[in-house]
Amino acid sequence: MLTLEKRPQPSKALSYITPVLAVIVTMIAGGLLFAALGKDPIVAIRTIFWEPLFGEFASYYRPQLLVKGGPLILIALGLSLGFRAGIWNIGAEGQYIIGAICGAGVALAFYPLEAWYIFPLMVIAGALGGWAWAMIPALLKVKFGTNEILVSLMLVYVAEQLLASMALGVMKNPQGYGFPGSRNLQQYPSAFNNELIAGTGMHWGVAAAFIAAIFSYVLLNRHILGFQIRLTGEAPRAARFSGVKPARLVLICMGSAGALAGLAGMFEVAGPSGQISINFNVGYGFTAIIVAFLGRLHPVGIIFAGLLMALTYIGGDAAQSRLQLPAAAIQMVQGMLLFFLLAVDVLTNYRIKLTKREVA
Amino acid sequence: MTGKLLSIRGLTKAYPGVVANSDVSFEIEPGEVHALLGENGAGKSTLVKMIYGLVKPDSGDMVLQGREYTPAEPQAARAAGVAMVFQHFSLFDALNVAENVALGMANPPKTSELAAKITSVSEQYGLPLDPWKIVGDLSAGERQRVEIIRCLLQDPKLLIMDEPTSVLTPQEVEILFATLRKLKAEGTSILYISHKLEEIRALCDEATILRLGKKVATCTPRETTAAQMAELMVGSELHRPERAVTVPGAVRLALRGLSVKSPGQFGTSLKDISLEVRAGEVLGLAGVAGNGQDELLAALAGEILAKPGMVVLDGTEIGAKGPGVRRKMGLLTGPEERLGHAAAPNMSLTENALLTGAEREGLMQNGFLKWGKAKSFAEAIIKRFDVRTPGPETAARALSGGNLQKFVIGREVMQRPDVLVVNQPTWGVDASAAAVIRQALLDLAVGGAAIVVISQDLDELMEVADNFAALNEGRLSEIRPAKGLSMEEIGLMMGGAHGLEVAHV
Known part of the structure; x- marks a missing residue:
């Protein structure tokens, strides 16, 4: 019989190995899923995980890795702070949308003025927008003890409605022949978040993600606030004993997660996406939850996890178009990744023991 | 057979x-x-x-x-x-x-x-x-x-x-x-x-x-x-804690009509507790578990807030101040529950040293942590209180109960408190280590600190306390000199035998 025995302390080595293990198991289970759909599993897995990096059209796909990975990493970094402290912001998607609306709003308000300060103002507006949207569940939790999971999640749907109304109303492109959607910011140089190095996919949002990763690393490892965040997640009672104010931590964690998600939305709308449209958001805010956990809530891990998740997006697209895999199958693979990670995670805290069951 | x-x-x-x-x-x-x-x-x-x-x-x-x-x-x-x-x-x-x-x-x-x-x-x-x-x-x-x-x-x-x-x-x-x-x-x-x-x-x-x-x-x-x-x-002769005779000094900690509700449903609310502890004095508080000990410690640590005047430290009203402020002012506490309250189970001893020591031991500067210093502090605790562990990087939960107890009490003692309040300081600790902890408490008192020891071990209280009182359903009995108290009197102060009346129904 298999039994689980608790380790005296969590295994460091395994906490690095389990994400890799989870990826491998996901490939196997994903392969089975594709086989069940009547596709060659090897080809499908290769199309998703290998071709975008080293295949024939890799030079086209590789920049996309940063374009898709940037916002995922940025959002996941913010979420990881709260997750570490046991504060569950599930509404990054909404904060991402509001950040985009605010950022684009600034740009559209200045249009067609060309000035150096427009882009910085958009950055500030995007961050503030996401922050404010996250403050709603945060303040409700602090003041009335509401559940931040529910409130933040429901606000995603509110944000989506707001996005639709913007795309169809106030922000609609007056020269857009009645089509929904705003002006394309890619054609507005002062607002355009262009590639910093042509052909790499590297734009300001990606730069922001890496800067945020460094900040997050320093915060968690070198600063008392980061220590308090980790302490609260590990032992809430010990945190209170230590002098941590839970309410303050909720505001800080939710606020920074919201601001980073807002930034991600703003960089996206000003760059790769270009415009506010009804289907502007593609689920980065939710996928970032997987990224955060896959990256062990650790800044460096999140960078790798973000790139991996970006790969499944890109490879998934390729598999859809080339192998006619349904989009839902790709999403299932992404979900499996989190599912298997949580499953194999047990190994960091427990070891498996083979025992013979004896009869009394 | x-x-x-x-x-x-x-x-x-x-x-x-x-x-x-x-x-x-x-x-x-x-x-x-x-x-x-x-x-x-x-x-x-x-x-x-x-x-x-x-x-x-x-x-x-x-x-x-x-x-x-x-x-x-x-x-x-x-x-x-x-x-x-x-x-x-x-x-x-x-x-x-x-x-x-x-x-x-x-x-x-x-x-x-x-x-x-x-x-x-x-x-x-x-x-x-x-x-x-x-x-x-x-x-x-x-x-x-x-x-x-x-x-x-x-x-x-x-x-x-x-x-x-x-x-x-x-x-x-x-x-x-x-x-x-x-x-x-x-x-x-x-x-x-x-x-x-x-x-x-x-x-x-x-x-x-x-x-x-x-x-x-x-x-x-x-x-x-x-x-x-x-x-x-x-396995060897037991060292009994000794103390130099001290003349009690000024009042360092005073509780004035402290009344707070317990945060837990089956907890015990504190009712109108008043006491004074002077420099050099050890006050022992007895009581059967669940009579308000946890709540009293939490109210003194600043985890439960009261009205400002209910807790007075060296003449300053601190009843409404949080744990950080109190610690800075010199009021340190050691809760009963080691894992999850006094220490974070999955964190290393170094990190647990930071848990209460960051401010007083100068383990941070402008909010930035000095890991080297924190590690030395943890090592110093380990050394002085003979904590058996491979090193300061070990997770708290890997230590045996007694060793972790030595660590968390040692952590407070080594921060030179002006007032130290501990709950069950030697719970689960072997006899020789308990003697070390008690001696450390007495040494602090000799050095001019005021000590409150909450314990369910009457022998322990008799060994270290100058004055004695008992908690019973959140109320404090009168405070009496520990010397000359009989077990009978102590028992009555603790509330006698609970539920004896029921037997005669």
Whole structure:
């Protein structure tokens, strides 16, 4: 019989190995899923995980890795702070949308003025927008003890409605022949978040993600606030004993997660996406939850996890178009990744023991 | 194997890195009260867990009433006639006594029948208990009676009791002992685990003494002095804490009518507590567990906030200030619960040193942590309080209870507090380490600090306290000089025997 025995302390080595293990198991289970759909599993897995990096059209796909990975990493970094402290912001998607609306709003308000300060103002507006949207569940939790999971999640749907109304109303492109959607910011140089190095996919949002990763690393490892965040997640009672104010931590964690998600939305709308449209958001805010956990809530891990998740997006697209895999199958693979990670995670805290069951 | 109830032969159990029991053998006669004596970590718990079927021995065997006895699980042990009362109760607060007892039974009878049975057993053995009372409202002594009666309903041949008196007032101990003697007279054997020597001398017929997992001696407690047994237990002569005589100085900590509600549903609210502790004074607060000790510590630590004037430190009103401010001003505390309250289980000792030491020990600058300094601080605690651990990078939960206790108390002591409040400072710590901790507390007092020791160990309080008071249902008794107090008086201050009236209904 298999039994689980608790380790005296969590295994460091395994906490690095389990994400890799989870990826491998996901490939196997994903392969089975594709086989069940009547596709060659090897080809499908290769199309998703290998071709975008080293295949024939890799030079086209590789920049996309940063374009898709940037916002995922940025959002996941913010979420990881709260997750570490046991504060569950599930509404990054909404904060991402509001950040985009605010950022684009600034740009559209200045249009067609060309000035150096427009882009910085958009950055500030995007961050503030996401922050404010996250403050709603945060303040409700602090003041009335509401559940931040529910409130933040429901606000995603509110944000989506707001996005639709913007795309169809106030922000609609007056020269857009009645089509929904705003002006394309890619054609507005002062607002355009262009590639910093042509052909790499590297734009300001990606730069922001890496800067945020460094900040997050320093915060968690070198600063008392980061220590308090980790302490609260590990032992809430010990945190209170230590002098941590839970309410303050909720505001800080939710606020920074919201601001980073807002930034991600703003960089996206000003760059790769270009415009506010009804289907502007593609689920980065939710996928970032997987990224955060896959990256062990650790800044460096999140960078790798973000790139991996970006790969499944890109490879998934390729598999859809080339192998006619349904989009839902790709999403299932992404979900499996989190599912298997949580499953194999047990190994960091427990070891498996083979025992013979004896009869009394 | 005629005559013997239980023979234990060569039981050995090893855990990774530690041998909990090595080749332990002893025998229990029918109707015998057998003491299992040893310091914390001597292997008493592992041994009785093997007898009760919770742990499987690596080697060795047991014979119960002439038949081989290898219980695979507690249920098998119970079926064979072995029952156990644990130190920590497994009762549901929200259910009543009869319902709790029914939960432990394979085929429980109707609640009303069971209640009648409980009443009759409780009368028979002099254990007053109302089967319809909600367990959440019971005192610790009454809860223990629930557990004992639960065992007695199975008509056991061997009753194992793990440190049963640690939650009782002296009067309640007397009631318990009367019950155990009655059981013994009826032929039930009792395996009695304790480290309280006088109790063992009063109650037990035979004693097996364990040290570091091995049986080191057997003795007849009535014919052996407590000092001799202590030496057998510890393996060397015990150092008793000493203190220089001090003249009490100015009032450092004052509570003025402290009243706060408990945050927990079954917690105890504090009611109008007033006291003063002077520089150089050690105030001992006794009380049966659950009478407001946790809440008092939380109110002093700043986890529960009160009105500003209710807590006064060196003349400053701090009742509404949080833990950080109080710590900065010199009021340090050590809660009872080590894992999860005083320390974060999954974090390293270095990180746990930071937990309270960041401010006073200068382990941070402008909010940035100085890991090197934190590590040295943790190492200093480990060194001075002889914490047995591979190093400061070890996770707190990997330490044994006693070693972690040394660490968390040491952490506060080494921060040179002006006022130190500790709850159960030597809980689960072996005798020599307990002496080190008590000595450290006394040294702090000599150095001009005011010390409040909350403890359920009366011997400990008598050893260190200048003044003595007891908590009872969130109220504080009058404060009296510790010298010259009799056990009788202490018992009355603690509230006497809870629930005695119920017996006469």
